[in-house]
Amino acid sequence: MTATMHKGIFFDVDDTLYDHLTPFRGAVQEVAQPADSFPYEAAYHRMRYYSDRLSEELGGAGAAAYGEAVREMRVRRFQLALAEFGIALDEKQAEAVQRVYHERQFRIEMFDGARELLRTLVEAGHIIGLITNGPEAHQMNKIRAMNLGDLIPPERLFVSGAVGWDKPDARIFRHVNEATGTRPEHSYYIGDSWRNDVVGALAAGWHVIWFNHRGVKPESDHEPHHVAASYKELGELLARLGCV
Missing domain, CATH: 3.40.50.1000 (HAD superfamily/HAD-like)
Incomplete structure (x- = not known):
């Protein structure tokens, strides 16, 4: 054959x-500490939406060449997504969410x-x-x-x-x-x-x-x-x- x-x-x-929701939930819980009723799944879907949209704006697969821009995009997607659910993250907080999220993705x-x-x-x-x-x-x-x-x-x-x-x-x-x-x-x-x-x-x-x-x-x-x-x-x- x-x-x-x-x-x-x-x-x-x-x-x-x-x-993929597990590392997202863990990172948001650890850094932002929202209420128990926070809609993690809905927020996760918005994070993925912004991740796709911002990545496309950077040039998609070729964006890997823009190291700093990619790092900023990964932080920004959390700010935009969580803002829709009443959580305003400053840049330092958003960086912390991204860092924890990144670490948890490999567990x-x-x-x-x-x-x-x-x-x-x-x-x-x-x-x-x-x-x-x-x-x-x-x-x-x-x-x-x-x-x-x-x-x-x-x-x-x-x-x-x-x-x-x-x-x-x-x-x-x-x-x-x-x-x-x-x-x-x-x-x-x-x-x-x-x-x-x-x-x-x-x-x-x-x-x-x-x-x-x-x-x-x-x-x-x-x-x-x-x-x-x-x-x-x-x-x-x-x-x-x-x-x-």
Whole structure:
């Protein structure tokens, strides 16, 4: 069987393989100390919105070259997001939130069932990999923290900062097809972000599984091929699709 006859099944990283809300909640709690009723999940989604928007303004994947600008962007996203929920952070406080958030991102626990599903897909003979936005060193540190080296070889780890295109740019998905010998019609992408994962993979002609474990609403009229809210659902779906 040639590589192009195998299915290519690729995953996002942040908030798809592990709970990205956990380091956010911990950082905000430690520094800002909001009330117990603070809506962490809603604030987290706004932080990710500002992160995407400000990163795009800096030039996307190429922004890794602007070291100081990226540091300022990461601080600013917390100020903008938390301000919407009544928390005004000065620059020093926002820097502290970012610092704690960064430190906690490497204390990663994968979602229940995630590692087991990856192993099952690898054992089934599929081409498994990761596609993630961000600076190469930063994202690779997260991937190493998940200890996935026995499941996914380095040549199937695609980080926008190294590749040169950010999701949702369809070119990053086309690059993955070229690099792995897969075809769009045989490629699946699993991710939580509507803007980056669903929209981008659809534009590249891939099959899209929206990992909507937070129960958020679609942001446009794009239509993912499938939706799963947990790794149990995802495993059952992939079984129905003949992947396991």
